[in-house]
Amino acid sequence: MKVTEKHGAHAKLPAALLSMLLILPILTGCGADATLPAEISNGIAQSEGHCEQITAIINWQLDGNAAYREQRDKFKESGDPRDEPQDTYDEVVVKYDELSAVMADLSVLKARADTLPPGGNDAETAIIQAARDYFAMLDAACRDLDAVFTYYFAMRDAMLPMRDFTAAENTTGYNDYALFAGQLSQVISQTQSKLESVSCPGYMSDSHSAFTARIDEFQSFCQDFSIAVQLSDPLRIASCNYRMQRLGLMLDKCDDALTDDFALQFSRVAERLNGTAAELRGELLAYV
Numbered sequence: 001m002k003v004t005e006k007h008g009a010h011a012k013l014p015a016a017l018l019s020m021l022l023i024l025p026i027l028t029g030c031g032a033d034a035t036l037p038a039e040i041s042n043g044i045a046q047s048e049g050h051c052e053q054i055t056a057i058i059n060w061q062l063d064g065n066a067a068y069r070e071q072r073d074k075f076k077e078s079g080d081p082r083d084e085p086q087d088t089y090d091e092v093v094v095k096y097d098e099l100s101a102v103m104a105d106l107s108v109l110k111a112r113a114d115t116l117p118p119g120g121n122d123a124e125t126a127i128i129q130a131a132r133d134y135f136a137m138l139d140a141a142c143r144d145l146d147a148v149f150t151y152y153f154a155m156r157d158a159m160l161p162m163r164d165f166t167a168a169e170n171t172t173g174y175n176d177y178a179l180f181a182g183q184l185s186q187v188i189s190q191t192q193s194k195l196e197s198v199s200c201p202g203y204m205s206d207s208h209s210a211f212t213a214r215i216d217e218f219q220s221f222c223q224d225f226s227i228a229v230q231l232s233d234p235l236r237i238a239s240c241n242y243r244m245q246r247l248g249l250m251l252d253k254c255d256d257a258l259t260d261d262f263a264l265q266f267s268r269v270a271e272r273l274n275g276t277a278a279e280l281r282g283e284l285l286a287y288v
Helices: 008-028 038-078 089-114 122-163 174-196 202-230 234-287
Strands: none
Touching (some): 038 089, 038 122, 038 234, 089 122, 122 174, 174 202
16 A cells, blocks of 8 residues: 555654654753652653563564465465465454553553652653653554554454355355355345444555455445356356456455555554654653
8 A cells, every 4th residue: 555644653753753852852951950750760661661562562463464475375376275374363362462451551650640740840840741741652652553453353353254154065056156146145245234333544544445345346246146147147157256256366455455554553653662752761761
């Protein structure tokens, strides 16, 4: 998917940089008159470990994307069921649980900073505000990742009817083909209904719309296939078989586009954690 400025990750990054430009000069001028309360400085130090955990989750996601595509292409080339990519849903759940635990810990640390009274002088007030801004950065980064995971779970649930669909056996006769078309149409209809309730992050709207359009085309295919079967037209049936294969390839491309959007957001979050957030953490820890 083409990278544009409307992507959420791109919209947030300049704001984070602007925040750093405003905060760091204030911190530089604070001098010895400013100190961070111990409970806040300890929380900022602890947050470094949390950032490392988040980065590990991001790296797992990015590495997994590459491995999945490689295995999928191998499976398509060989057609060997042994080469089919393994379902990693259980691993995703584990990683999401890890992220949720990190978010919960950071939420406590953020609350402590947010409830601190103003400092005894302007310098301490500036330091406390910078600490609040720091935890707000981490909170925003976690929420961006949480939105991706939430979207993934919603899409997986929406696609389950099609994922679990098994064609009728011995689909070599008229009745079997008719049954196949009818059953497939039903499961696609269920998927379409579920997709209507999926909330998509704004920066993924183009890829999401393209994906849902392909599902709609699958439903249209089912209708045309039913007509071809009713007419007992071998040419139409052959054309529908080709069309189904083409739609499968198009869905793969849509899946790749969604995965690219996942990767882009994860990468941008990593840049923020290891860039602006890490720099501000280092500046704050100088005032303990």
